[in-house]
Amino acid sequence: MIALFVGLGVLILAGALAFGFGATGFASLAFFLAFLLEGWRSGAWLAGPFQTGMLLAAGLVGFGRLYAWRPRMAALVRALYAAAALVALVSLHYLGRVAEGLSAWALLIHGGSFLVAYALLTVAYLAALLGYAQHRALKTRPWQALGRPPLLVLAGLELPYLRLGYLAYTLGLFTGMAWAFRVWGSPISWDPKEALTLLAWSLLTLRLLLAQAGPGLRVLLWTLAFWAMAAAFFAAPLLGGRHPV
Numbered sequence: 001m002i003a004l005f006v007g008l009g010v011l012i013l014a015g016a017l018a019f020g021f022g023a024t025g026f027a028s029l030a031f032f033l034a035f036l037l038e039g040w041r042s043g044a045w046l047a048g049p050f051q052t053g054m055l056l057a058a059g060l061v062g063f064g065r066l067y068a069w070r071p072r073m074a075a076l077v078r079a080l081y082a083a084a085a086l087v088a089l090v091s092l093h094y095l096g097r098v099a100e101g102l103s104a105w106a107l108l109i110h111g112g113s114f115l116v117a118y119a120l121l122t123v124a125y126l127a128a129l130l131g132y133a134q135h136r137a138l139k140t141r142p143w144q145a146l147g148r149p150p151l152l153v154l155a156g157l158e159l160p161y162l163r164l165g166y167l168a169y170t171l172g173l174f175t176g177m178a179w180a181f182r183v184w185g186s187p188i189s190w191d192p193k194e195a196l197t198l199l200a201w202s203l204l205t206l207r208l209l210l211a212q213a214g215p216g217l218r219v220l221l222w223t224l225a226f227w228a229m230a231a232a233f234f235a236a237p238l239l240g241g242r243h244p245v
Contacts, residue, residue, distance in 0.1 A: 002041075002095060005034040006088050009057065013085040017078055021068045024081065028061040031088060038095065046111040048098040049237060052118075053091025059119040060084035073149050076157075079126045090234055097237070110179060113172035118233065120165030121204075125226045127158040132219040166204050169229075173201050193236035200228035 009030035016024045035054035039045045046052060064080035067073045131154035177187035180194070188194050203225035207218060 002034050002037045003092060005030045005037070006054070006092055009034070009061075010085045010088050013061070013081045016081055017085075021064075021074075021077060021081075024061055024065060024068075027081075027084070028058040028065075031055070031058040031061070031084075042096075042098045044098050044107070046107045046115070048096075049094035049233065050091045050097065052111065052115055052233075053087050053094070055115055056118050056122075057084040057088040057091070059115075060087065060122060063119070063123050073153070075130055076126060076149055076154070079130065080123065083122055083126065094237065110172055110175040113168045113175065114233075117165045117169035117172055118229070120161045120168060121226065121229065124158045124161035124165055125222055127154045127161070128219055128222045130154055131158060132215050135215050162204075162208070166208060169201055169204065173197060191236075192239040193232050196228050196232035196236055200225050200232060203228060 009027040012022075012024060012027035012030070016022055016027075031054045035051050035058070038048075038051055038054070042048075046055075060080050061084045064077045064084070067080075068077050130149055131151055134149065134151045134154065176194075176197070180189075181187040188198065203221055207221040207225060210217065210221065
């Protein structure tokens with residue numbers, strides 16, 4: 001039943017991408033129901049990548065619907081819906097994988113902070129990519145820029161979401177370090193998830209510090225940071241280490 005809800009949500013998003021942005025709210029609802037069913041079945045909440053992935057996918061659909069009716073924002077909406085579908089499909093691999101023995105504060109504060117950060121930073125990264133593409137189009141093929149999201153609007157989305165996402169990611173990082181120190185006696189190790197998370201945070205910090213750098217360097221830092229963050233979330237649990245999920 002859980003996988004059925006995930007498949008339904010992905011199918012709705014695929015239809016929206018192919019034929020137009022219809023009732024995508026049902027996709028968000030399907031992902032949220034999958035989250036609730038898995039939490040009820042396992043008896044733990046936000047204790048595994050699947051549940052986090054379902055909430056993240058639902059949130060990305062919500063962000064897409066927020067901008068679906070704004071003129072010339074179709075490219076951003078399509079990117080958000082495609083990202084939500086990808087997150088949902090990859091999350092299926094972790095269905096039933098739940099960490100045991102985590103305290104409530106670790107799940108709600110640590111896990112919740114990262115969940116908020118993932119959603120905000122995904123929106124900011126997609127806005128940065130589309131902004132870079134628009135910047136290049138305005139310089140080389142300005143006629144192609146007419147139907148794309150305005151550069152100023154994308155810049156206005158990127159920086160606020162980056163700042164808020166960075167704060168949430170920092171909170172998740174340091175609450176995780178405090179929890180690791182309490183459990184293992186050291187705040188950080190060469191655990192794949194911890195190392196990739198710290199790498200992503202360092203790159204995000206560098207992106208904020210180099211706010212006046214050229215657009216090519218900024219989008220490169222963004223890309224490295226985003227994929228380090230994605231690897232920490234999806235790939236690191238497969239590599240072992242002391243982190244439970």
